[in-house]
Amino acid sequence: MLGSLLTLVFVLVFNFFLFRVVQTDPIGSLFRGRNVPQEVLDELRDEFGLDESQLTQFAYYVRETAQLNFGISYQSRQPVWDEIVSAVPATVTLVGISSILSAVIGTIGGIVAAWRRNTWKDHSITSGTMVFYSMPDFWLGMILLVIFAVVLGWFPVGGMVDIGSTETGLARLLDQAHHLFLPALTLTLAYLGEYTLVTRSSLLDVMGEDYLTVARAKGLRDAMVRNRHAVPNALLPVVTLAAINLGFVLSGAIAVEAVYSWPGLGKATADAIRGPDLPMLQGLFLLFSAAVILFNLLADLTYAWLDPRVEGA
Amino acid sequence: MTSLAMARRRATAARVWGQFRRSRQGMIGLGVLAVFALVALAAPLLADVRDLNPVFARAEGNAQWASPFDHPPLGTDYIRRSVWAQFVWGSRVSLFVGLAATVLTVLIGSVIGIVAGYLGGRSDGALMRVTEWFLVIPFLPLAIVLASVLGRSVWIIIFVIGITSWPSTARLVRAQVLTVKQRLFVDRARSLGAKGSHIVAHHVLPNVSGLILANATLAVPISILTETTLSFLGLGDPSSASWGKTLEEAFVNGAMVRNAWWYFIPAGFGILVVVLAFTLIGRTLEEIANPRLSRAR
Amino acid sequence: MSEPLLSVRDLHITYATHDGSRVPAVRGVSFEIDAGGSMGLAGESGCGKSTLANSLLRLLPVGTEVTGEVVLGGKNVLSLNPGGLRAVRWTSGAIVFQGALHALNPVQAVGRQIAEPMLVHDTASSEQAARRRTVELLGRVGLPGARADSYPHELSGGQRQRVLIAMALACDPLLLIADEPTTALDLMVQAQVLALLDELKQERNLTLLFITHDLSVLTYACQRLAIMYAGRIVEEGPSWEVFGEAAHPYTRGLAAAFPTIGDLSSRMAPAGLAGDPPTPGNLPQGCPFNPRCPLAQDGCRDAEPELRIAGPERRAACILV
Numbered sequence: 001m002l003g004s005l006l007t008l009v010f011v012l013v014f015n016f017f018l019f020r021v022v023q024t025d026p027i028g029s030l031f032r033g034r035n036v037p038q039e040v041l042d043e044l045r046d047e048f049g050l051d052e053s054q055l056t057q058f059a060y061y062v063r064e065t066a067q068l069n070f071g072i073s074y075q076s077r078q079p080v081w082d083e084i085v086s087a088v089p090a091t092v093t094l095v096g097i098s099s100i101l102s103a104v105i106g107t108i109g110g111i112v113a114a115w116r117r118n119t120w121k122d123h124s125i126t127s128g129t130m131v132f133y134s135m136p137d138f139w140l141g142m143i144l145l146v147i148f149a150v151v152l153g154w155f156p157v158g159g160m161v162d163i164g165s166t167e168t169g170l171a172r173l174l175d176q177a178h179h180l181f182l183p184a185l186t187l188t189l190a191y192l193g194e195y196t197l198v199t200r201s202s203l204l205d206v207m208g209e210d211y212l213t214v215a216r217a218k219g220l221r222d223a224m225v226r227n228r229h230a231v232p233n234a235l236l237p238v239v240t241l242a243a244i245n246l247g248f249v250l251s252g253a254i255a256v257e258a259v260y261s262w263p264g265l266g267k268a269t270a271d272a273i274r275g276p277d278l279p280m281l282q283g284l285f286l287l288f289s290a291a292v293i294l295f296n297l298l299a300d301l302t303y304a305w306l307d308p309r310v311e312g313a
Numbered sequence: 314m315t316s317l318a319m320a321r322r323r324a325t326a327a328r329v330w331g332q333f334r335r336s337r338q339g340m341i342g343l344g345v346l347a348v349f350a351l352v353a354l355a356a357p358l359l360a361d362v363r364d365l366n367p368v369f370a371r372a373e374g375n376a377q378w379a380s381p382f383d384h385p386p387l388g389t390d391y392i393r394r395s396v397w398a399q400f401v402w403g404s405r406v407s408l409f410v411g412l413a414a415t416v417l418t419v420l421i422g423s424v425i426g427i428v429a430g431y432l433g434g435r436s437d438g439a440l441m442r443v444t445e446w447f448l449v450i451p452f453l454p455l456a457i458v459l460a461s462v463l464g465r466s467v468w469i470i471i472f473v474i475g476i477t478s479w480p481s482t483a484r485l486v487r488a489q490v491l492t493v494k495q496r497l498f499v500d501r502a503r504s505l506g507a508k509g510s511h512i513v514a515h516h517v518l519p520n521v522s523g524l525i526l527a528n529a530t531l532a533v534p535i536s537i538l539t540e541t542t543l544s545f546l547g548l549g550d551p552s553s554a555s556w557g558k559t560l561e562e563a564f565v566n567g568a569m570v571r572n573a574w575w576y577f578i579p580a581g582f583g584i585l586v587v588v589l590a591f592t593l594i595g596r597t598l599e600e601i602a603n604p605r606l607s608r609a610r
Numbered sequence: 611m612s613e614p615l616l617s618v619r620d621l622h623i624t625y626a627t628h629d630g631s632r633v634p635a636v637r638g639v640s641f642e643i644d645a646g647g648s649m650g651l652a653g654e655s656g657c658g659k660s661t662l663a664n665s666l667l668r669l670l671p672v673g674t675e676v677t678g679e680v681v682l683g684g685k686n687v688l689s690l691n692p693g694g695l696r697a698v699r700w701t702s703g704a705i706v707f708q709g710a711l712h713a714l715n716p717v718q719a720v721g722r723q724i725a726e727p728m729l730v731h732d733t734a735s736s737e738q739a740a741r742r743r744t745v746e747l748l749g750r751v752g753l754p755g756a757r758a759d760s761y762p763h764e765l766s767g768g769q770r771q772r773v774l775i776a777m778a779l780a781c782d783p784l785l786l787i788a789d790e791p792t793t794a795l796d797l798m799v800q801a802q803v804l805a806l807l808d809e810l811k812q813e814r815n816l817t818l819l820f821i822t823h824d825l826s827v828l829t830y831a832c833q834r835l836a837i838m839y840a841g842r843i844v845e846e847g848p849s850w851e852v853f854g855e856a857a858h859p860y861t862r863g864l865a866a867a868f869p870t871i872g873d874l875s876s877r878m879a880p881a882g883l884a885g886d887p888p889t890p891g892n893l894p895q896g897c898p899f900n901p902r903c904p905l906a907q908d909g910c911r912d913a914e915p916e917l918r919i920a921g922p923e924r925r926a927a928c929i930l931v
Contacts, residue, residue, distance in 0.1 A: 007446050018462055045407035134534065134588040136541050139560060146569050157570065210712040212668055218727040218777075219699035229715050237719075251451045255542050259564065269457065271545050276461045288454040296449055307718060308761045 004297045011289040015282055016061050071285035075275050080283040083268065088250070090160055091257070091264030094180060095249045098187035103242050106192040107235075110199025114207065114234075115226055125196060133193030138255035141186040145259065148182060155182050158261035180283045183260040187253055189247075198241055203234040247295030251288040318515075329523075332601045339550055342593030353404040364398035365554060381575045388575040391566040399559050400579045406555035407584065410471055411537035417475025418536065419529040422482025425520075429483070430490025441487070456539060460548040467550045473479060474539050482528055486521060491521045523602040529597035534588040541584055547595040556580035613684065614642040614815045616666070616703075616785055621678035623661055623841075632675075633891045635661040640680075643834075645784070648811065648818035650828030650849060652864065653838035654887045658705035659821050662838075663789045666697050666819075683784055700727045704783035705773050708790040713774060721758025724748070725776045733781045736763065747776040751806060768799035775806065778816075786811075787819045792827060804831055824866055828852045834923075837861050838843040839886055840898035843917065847924030857926035859903050897928070905930060 021160050064070070106129070112138075113125040132140070149155045156162065193278035204262030206212070207230060215225045250265055265284060272280035333339045352359065357588035363369045375384065387396035428441040459473045493516070544551060544557025545564070562568075562575035623636035638657040643649045651659050664670050666680055666689060681686040683702045690698060707713040715723060724747060725740040727733075734740035745755035751772040762770060771791060778786060790808065792800040808831060811818050820831050828835055828849060835849035835858065845858040857860040863883040885902040889891035890896055894901050903910065909929055917925040 003442075003445065004449075006442075007449050010446050011450060015458075018458065050704070100665050108328045130592065131585070131589065134592060135585040136538055136557075136560070136581060138542070138545055139577070139584070142560070142564065142577055142581070143568055146574060150572050152569060210707065212716045213664070214705075214707055214713055215726075217667055217669055217699055217713075219696045219730055220726075221696065224730075229586070229718075232717055233715070248451060254453060254457070255545055258546065269454070270546055273457060273461055273548060278461070280459055281448050281461055284388055285454050285458045288451045289449075293449055309763050 004293050007293050008290060011286065011293075012062065012065065013058075015286055016058055053202045055211075065286070069199040070286070071279035073272075073280045074277040075271065075280070080279050083280065084265065084283055084287060087263060087265045087268045090262060091250055091253065091266060094183055094262055094264060095187065095258070096185045097180070097251050098191060098253075099242075099249060100243060101184070101188045102191035103195055103238075103245075105188070106195025107199045107238055110238075111194065111203055111226075111231060113196065114203035115198040116231075117207075118269050121202075126200065129193040129196040133197075135190075136255070137186060137190035138259045140190060141183065141256045143295075144182050144186055160263050161306050179262075183253070183256055183262050186260075190256075191252075194240065194241065194245075199234065199238050202237045203230060206230050206234045209233075222300075236303065236307055239306060243299030243302050244296055246268065246298070247292035250291045258289040314394035329479055329586070329601055333597060336597045336600070337599030338593045339530065342590040342597065345586060345590040346594065349404060349408065349583070349590070351460055352401060353408050356401045360398035360401040362398070362402060362468045363512055364395040365402060367392040367394055367448075368532065370394045378571060378573050378576075380573075387579055388455065388573070390562065390573075391568075391574050396559075396576055396579065399554055400556075400583060403554050403556045403559055403580060404583060404587075406467070406553045407537055407540065408587070410467060410474075410540045411587075414471045414478070414536035415529055415533045417471060418532055419482055421475060422479035423486050423525055423540075425479065426483040426486025427490055427517060427521065430487040430494065437487075440483075444480045446485050447477070448484075452477050453539070454543065456543060457546065457548065461486050465548060465550055467553055469541055469542060470549065474536050478528055478532065478539075480533060482525075482532065485528055486525060489524050491516055491548055493517055494532075503509065523598075527595055527598035527602050529602060530598055533591045537584060558559075558568040615645040615647075616643045616681060617679070617681040618642070618662075618666075619679040619681075621662070621665065621680065622676070623658070623665055624675040625661075625671075625674045626675070631891065633795070635841055635890050636665070637842055639838075640837055641815055641843065641846065643785075643819060645817055646815050647834065648820065648832040650832035650835045651819065651821045651838060652823060652825050652828055652835065652863075654823055656887050656890060657838040658841040658890070659788055659838050663705065663819070663821050666787060667703055667705065668695055668704075671842075675847075682768070692859065694906050697731070699782045700778075701731055701733070701783060703785040704778040704781065705786060706771075706778045706786060706788045706791050708793055711762060711770070713857070714770065716762055717760060719759050720765070720773045720777075721745075721748075724773065724780055727777070727780045731781050743780070744776075745780055748773075750810070751776045752802075767795055768802065771795060771799075771803055771807070775803070775810070779810065782814070783816075785817045785819065787821070789821045790823075791820075792824070793822065800827070807831065825853060837864065840893055841890060842898075842914075842927065845920075845924075845926040846917070847921065851921070851924065857920040857924065857931050858899075858928045859905050859930075860899050861926075863902075863904075896916075 005091055018104065033235070060130065068081050070084070072078065076083060083259050091156060109129065109270075113122040116122050146155065149157045156179050160179050161167075161172065162179075167175060171206075199248075212225055212229055215229045216222075216253045220228070251269075252266075253264065254266035254269050256262075257264050258270035269284050333343075350574070356362075356418070364373075370393040373393075374393070375389050377391055377393050377395075379389040379391065379395075380390040384395070389402060390396055425444070426441055427443075429437045455475050456473050459476070460469065463469050463473070540549070540555060541557035541560065544555050545561045547561060549555060549558045549561065557580075559580040560577055563573070563580075568574075568576040619640045619930045621636055622634070623635040625635055627633060630746050638661060639658075641649070646752060651662070653659050655739070661670065662801055666675055666682065666687065668676070668690075670676065676688060678688070682698065685694070685698060685702075687695065688700060712797065714720060721744050724744045725737075726729070727735070728740040728743060729737070734743055741758070744758050747757055748757055753769060753772055757765070757769070757773075765773065772915075774791070786807075791801055791807070794801065804827060807818070807820075818832065820828060822828060825835075832849050835845075835852040836843045837845040837858065839860050845852060845856065845861045847857075849887070852861060856865055861882075867883060883902060888901075894911075896913055897903070897906075897915055900906040900910040907929075915926045915927045915929050918931045920926040922931045
């Protein structure tokens, strides 16, 4: 717990100083290309304490961050916080659904591969997922986009809803789902591999254990031995993996969102890079780090709760 | 190094190679990698570097967006450049950055891992704290942030990848060093009066190097994929033509909407195959270093 | 005389290893146990006794070749279809495994693991009935009923062994196979576990097959004794006779390796067996014991000796008999 807090502090410090390296004149950059009288600039500098020492500036930074004031985006001139918040639902939907699907499908694949080790089922599952795992996820996205959206026309080419759509309610939801399909498929295929490999190797470890022979000796069917005794023991590392991956829900789809123009945090990051919109990048980075730190902590707690052999948290 | 020690090193290398040769996955990986290494090295012979220059391409009379049927072998892009030339010359950059970044990663990670493992105590604690911090921070956002702030050049990309990827190597190496430290011969060497540096060089390193090699080989795919993603997002070196850059240009200039599949398929395919090759080789080396793994797999 | 409860005839078991070679672990074993009787099976590691024990309920890895007959309660276990086999397991014969931490599922409470076979075989009418019976069984093996909710790692070695005994009794089996139940326990606890097994055997008229490398334990617990070496039985007979007046040189060596408590001379001059047992894939010519045998002769290398009569109800596989 303390460790997580320290890490967060470290991230804050890092974030602050890193951007200070480049932002020699934040006020000037903010009003780039606009005709603003010098006194106004000076006044703003004074207000933001830019003439003060680094330490004082850092104190201001911490205070502002605590108040969720991340500054103003260069590109949109809107508060960074507002931009971020409006992008969160789209990312959570996309990456959330993909994470669940990939975890479920990947784990089942890993179970089948391990239980039927060294058969064609195992080899095809293992090789298939290795191939998907070895390609750039956005490249897979590009291919799927071309085949299913451009050539076949079954799905839209990008965005979250049809442009200029005024539909509401169920119709709008269906439209969003239609747009969600390809990016979600891309991410699911890309994330599958991790779950398959981890589940498979964990189950293989468990399969050598004596208590499975004991279960068979008691007269249980093969499937019962697998589901009641082998899998619960094998799932512990997988659950930890899933909990950790939750932390990456926010930052997991940067390139894929860019390919599909999905209006989430990933696309916001990709756009911010092209600026470079430094306040946005700073805010996004802080958010991404905080999410990972938080979910790592949750993962540790979950594991301790699930495995009766581990003492408390 | 004494001749006895050298002979031992050679024998170990021969044994490892013998085991490697017998592994089908290892030899396939090595074969594929050899092909791509040849392509990268023989680039000048395979494709004219001038084909990468849009002015030259225009002068040659190339069409824009020509398909491979019209302009073999891989067609042209939005400014008439040969895609084949980009593929061949891009392999150089992607492979080079992947390898260099990995060397940096493994260097930093190994040094920190060895120092932490060998010294123990407070130095170990402090170094491990730092390692944990880096492990928890999301890797790609960190790389993006660093690259955005530091600039766009091949060397900066290499630096960024190295600086963000070293923690897992450090953890692995440290664990192995701790195991080695337990063994008696280190104590014996110390009681014989051997200095720390000597112990590290002659006892710790040889026992850790197998693991480091396997880990390095598995780290190359991560470096290559990271460089590709960073380039795709626009953080790559504008003057160099890596496969990631090709993908970025294809995307930004509408290759997908035009169904110019010849423009973006080869680069991605190259990455896929090279990454797979390194993964297969790395898994084989892992199994050789730790025979338990091959039975478990 | 009624049919013996367990009758093993000409059992051959060959493992297939991952590099394709075949390892003969059991090479033609035959023996019988009458209902209510008790038989001990002793031998060093690698002689095939655990393989034999697991084969009685067909628990060996897929791909292992098993030929011969194992007739338990009138049915040949080796020829049963999967459904029949599952029905026979735990109800006709149950195994008390070695109580190391690995024989119990670490993430399930022990009570659930004891109750499981009752529910699978429908010997308990409901979950509550199974639970009641579990608590009863735990009490019978000397553990408080509350222990049903403990996890394996919360119990001591001796407690875990008792749980395994309780679990083996869950479906009232006819035959109880105890596979090294006292190895890994300290002497005090060993004695308690042996006493418990003896009591249970008397109460329920259990037939017992006791497998171990510790001869002294067997002479206490079993009527008959069989000694295994290199995949075969080399001596068989009433336990006190086999232990006290061994007909086979190997048995003599084994018996002498265990010091007699109270006898100072045996402590001062331990008389063990030199050398190691042969690896199953690499047996010596002729009698597999001849390289280590103090009485080996030329004829010993010619052919492997069959079991010969060495007394009333006794057999031994040595040319000197």
